[in-house]
Amino acid sequence: MNIFKSDYFDNMGLADIRDKVMNGERLSPDDGLRLFSCPEPLAVGALAHHVRTRLHGDKAFYVINQHVNYTNVCVNGCVFCAYQREEGQKGGFVLTGDDILARIDEAALAPREIHIVGGCHPRLPLSYFEEILAAIKERHPQVVLKCFTAVEIAHFAKLGNTTTREVLTRLKAVGLDMLPGGGAEIFKTEIREQLCPRKSTADEWLAVHEEAHTLGLKTNCTMLFGHIESHADRIDHLVRLRESQDRGGGYTCFIPLPFLTENSQLVIDNPLTGLEELRTIAVSRLMLDNIPHIKAYWVMLGVKQAQAALKFGADDFDGTVVEEKIGHEAGATSQQGMTRGELEAMIRGCGCTPVERDGYFNEV
Ligand code: V47
Numbered sequence: 001m002n003i004f005k006s007d008y009f010d011n012m013g014l015a016d017i018r019d020k021v022m023n024g025e026r027l028s029p030d031d032g033l034r035l036f037s038c039p040e041p042l043a044v045g046a047l048a049h050h051v052r053t054r055l056h057g058d059k060a061f062y063v064i065n066q067h068v069n070y071t072n073v074c075v076n077g078c079v080f081c082a083y084q085r086e087e088g089q090k091g092g093f094v095l096t097g098d099d100i101l102a103r104i105d106e107a108a109l110a111p112r113e114i115h116i117v118g119g120c121h122p123r124l125p126l127s128y129f130e131e132i133l134a135a136i137k138e139r140h141p142q143v144v145l146k147c148f149t150a151v152e153i154a155h156f157a158k159l160g161n162t163t164t165r166e167v168l169t170r171l172k173a174v175g176l177d178m179l180p181g182g183g184a185e186i187f188k189t190e191i192r193e194q195l196c197p198r199k200s201t202a203d204e205w206l207a208v209h210e211e212a213h214t215l216g217l218k219t220n221c222t223m224l225f226g227h228i229e230s231h232a233d234r235i236d237h238l239v240r241l242r243e244s245q246d247r248g249g250g251y252t253c254f255i256p257l258p259f260l261t262e263n264s265q266l267v268i269d270n271p272l273t274g275l276e277e278l279r280t281i282a283v284s285r286l287m288l289d290n291i292p293h294i295k296a297y298w299v300m301l302g303v304k305q306a307q308a309a310l311k312f313g314a315d316d317f318d319g320t321v322v323e324e325k326i327g328h329e330a331g332a333t334s335q336q337g338m339t340r341g342e343l344e345a346m347i348r349g350c351g352c353t354p355v356e357r358d359g360y361f362n363e364v
């Protein structure tokens, strides 16, 4: 039976949204809210899966990559963050350039993407990062360097008493290819001020990404959900990303990040259910009609939920990762790193075809 031609969506009160999705029309913020309040998450998932299949067939992408977290010392103190330490606090660390190069050289597989992020350290100069990127690019010219969130870029600019454009230009000159999507959290001011009052504002985050796009850098984007935000705040966030993409077109992938609650100062009454995570991924696929990829980040979702997400609108499984700290400090129970064989088996296990990609999502 073709459920799109049956009265299934009529019975859910979603016939008009189904028609828009079938015709490739943009969904309104109100449509997004109705998808959150529809009593049947599977109906929302079916629409998102239809869009994901139209874009990517049954392919699920993965990349041989490596995450490196260079420091957990951070001046921002976001209340949800279990990773951050104050300077001098027990457990704080800063990797040297040699530490970072050694980790990359030791990786079992030559990475195609290296993802480097860290806290906003009070004293690391831009030259520290320039030297690291230049050294990695010299030794591993094949990698896409996806480094530093917009929040870190704004922090480097403030420390160096310069502009974010100057920071991006200098880092691009030594090999920066992409910005990862972190630091977006939730854009809605009232919520952002409670979660991370010292961090870049939503407008600042968006401005750095749009500046990166004008300089020819691709970027990703994220949303941290399942804390104190409402469905309307999630829709507001997705619409602001969609508008930003309309202006520049440089976002490659959206990563929905479910809030992990362990070791966090932020105590919440209603932790996310698995179905609410899947519904949010599906609504993201449906609202973000101009961002090509949605990532099921297995580290934060857990492998089994990431597999389910591939049927709720997601098409990318991230990668081998090797070592991850931000999610694991917050209670992620996923293993540290996956092999190519494990990734492919996970993808095949849910009926998708694994496709290896590079950092830009080119098939390899
Ligand atoms: O910005 C922090 C989030 C992000 C928690 O661009 C938390 O390809 C859940 O952005 N529970 C970093 N999330 C991770 C990130 C990312 C990961 C993988 C791929 C890409 C990409 C980007 O993690 C932070 C913050 O939003 N985070 N604490 C927590 N307790």
Ligand code: SF4
Pocket: 074, 075, 076, 077, 078, 081, 082, 083, 084, 118, 119, 120, 151, 196, 199
């Ligand atoms: Fe710092 Fe990032 Fe943690 Fe916020 S989320 S405290 S900016 S490391």
